Amino acid sequence: MKFRIGAMLLVMLGMSQFAFAANERQFQWPGKIRAAVSLSYDDALNSHLDQVIPALDKYRLKGSFYLTLSNPSVATRMSEWRAAAQRGHELGNHTLFHQCSAALPGREWVQPKNDLDRTSADQLKDQILLANTMLHAIDGKRERTFTVPCGDQQAGGVNYVEMLKSDFVAIKARAGSGVTADMMALDPFGRIPLSTS
Template structure:
């Protein structure tokens, strides 16, 4: 073997070794990647269908509750049971305010228009919701989810005043972040509407390929919301995650966020 061929062989070996090491990396609690299943808006379907399905596969989800939702006030004992089973109850504000000044926001009412809020009002309502959630599950650590993904009131990032109240805040922008680059004030998520299990599995496999994690953002699962995925597609997703438990860590948002914080600078 001449010198040129020898150098080429060594370079190829190094590349293959690096690729193998990356594919076999187990930085996510001993797994190749992490998956977080989040469900927004406190829907009846979450209690009636989603949580029983998650329990049957022994997975735990994160449910972002709207404080003033009747599905919260009328079903507190069931949410309390869900929390005891290991599901996370996250903060999705008191009134789910969204910025009504943005295009396509005809659904926003005068009372729930974030553009008409003051920052102190937003902070106060979010902290009231934390108090409510604490009364349900007894927990003091929690994560937050921005309604409609809106980060600002006028030009102010209102979450900046809440960073010590939460472990992390989930946004709505998709993307696969390296552990060291995770922004805890706006954690990426993959919004699902009409998605098939095949499409969602492909997103997981991309996260695994990149050695990253993925947060799924669901609303309706089998109905009750205009943003919806089919219940059977959701079941197929869980079936896949069950088969891949050796390599994929599925856990609530708070567990994954805390793990990232603990390991981000290692």
């Protein structure tokens, strides 16, 4: 797969762990924590199993691995992904087939069968929910996060990410990195307003 987001560093994310100070609308991390860093890796690459996870384990860090379920590493190395999850790494949903829009500049690599413009939002949602079932079979978890392949939110001209909000606890809608300036204003379903993308 030519499109690789690779490692992304998202500082001060951790949606399920935040707490609020009593009687004031001010965000506080638990205890004396001043910030959180999220390390995420997309596409279920062999290098994640061979290099990234051993390095994270060495330093007792946890990563989030967004699996494209059709990637051969899932079928051939499933026990290793399962073991990583058992050691505390997160397995996230990155769709079955990593469809992206072929119409955008620089997208000559997108195969017609994986053209997001030719996939309906309803079809894609069904595939993504099936991916959740497959991930449950690997790690046993029901609570899941999702990362949007290529940052493309339109399937067949319809915003499919809007249709997934009830199925995920958080969605990363655009590739990139940066610091969340205001945790109180953080949208757990994307760092950009979904309605304008």
